[in-house]
Amino acid sequence: MAVGILSVGSYIPERRMSNDELPKSLDTSDEWIRSHTGIGNRHIASDTETTSYMASEASKDALSRAGLDSDDIDSIIVATITPDYKDIPASANLVQRDLAITNAGSFDIKAACTGFVYGLELGRGLILGGTAARVLVIGSEKLSAIMNWNDRRTAVLFGDGAGAAVLGQTDEGRGIQDSILRTDGSGAEFLYMPSGGTATPVDYTKNHEEQGCLTMDGQKVYNFAVRVNTEIVSELMVRNDLSQEDVDFIVPHQANYRIIAAAAKRANIPMEKYYLNMEEFANTSSASIPLALAEMDKKGMLKRGMKILTVGFGGGLTYGGNYIIW
Ligand code: UT7
16 A cells, blocks of 8 residues: 655744844844855744644645645654644644544654654654544644744744644555654754753743753764765665756755755765755744645645655654655
8 A cells, every 4th residue: 555645734823034144143144044054034833823723734735735634644753853832732633622623632742853754754653543534643743932032053043833734544655655764862962952951940030040940961963963864865875766857846854944955965966856945934844844745735846756755864863755656
């Protein structure tokens, strides 16, 4: 049986924050942010735009684009590091409630910027195993809520949004052909939330920033990201006997233009093959790949039979990719 993406959808918060707004409160500039990352804007969720709300809206978009109803879904997977509630319940459960998807199971996965890559493979497994016929795989993030807005090393990099895909049976010769899911836990503290878990419980005498917000060793993550980007793309091509000409698009996690350019150079792949939209949305972690796919689909760029590689990398340190025939 072949399992593939039947449709994709997205939700972007209306509030758009350009780089020019950031120097009002931070020692930074549009010139620094653009030249070091390729980011020009980000979208910031309001109080009512929670992770589950954005996930539900992106799912409604994906369902309507597939001509399906809530009741056509058997499983819901939300990839997020910014769930509505820290431990329980899963944000996927709130999507189940809000979309009134009866008889579906739901759970969250926490694989940071590789979350959607992991989600696609888990969803495929549920369908191949006979547990589900159709699965909603969603990447949704409200990163603005966990950042230290006084820390220029992280505050300028991230944004909010959600992307969703409906997975189901497709014609033979199409769909998700292969996935690589990896972790290098030795770098777990290179990108992490130091407090709020059982290692360092919430200290109610301290404010949000003092507790420790999203913390990153940018250089270490940068070097890891370039290395694994090259590794995953090359391995997916070798494993599936793909030449560079065979691949129509590579859809990478949208963290930094320079990471993608360096990886493309190492793998000797032209930059035109990579789809990039971090200029508009910044780094939205697990939402970035489905947001890019939804944008490409809405622009009419994705045609049946196209060969697409995704590649994710980020906190954990997780990394991986999927090979999809659209
Ligand atoms: O999605 C998860 C994966 N995350 C990533 O892939 C992020 C990986 N890392 C990166 O993309 C880059 O390392 C950064 C964009 C985070 C940083 O870029 P960089 O070229 O590695 O800069 P740097 O850390 O080497 O800093 C260079 C200088 C420093 O000043 P000094 O020490 O040379 O005086 C920083 O303090 O730039 C300074 N700096 C800034 N200046 C203006 C750092 N952030 C800023 C800023 N505005 N926002």
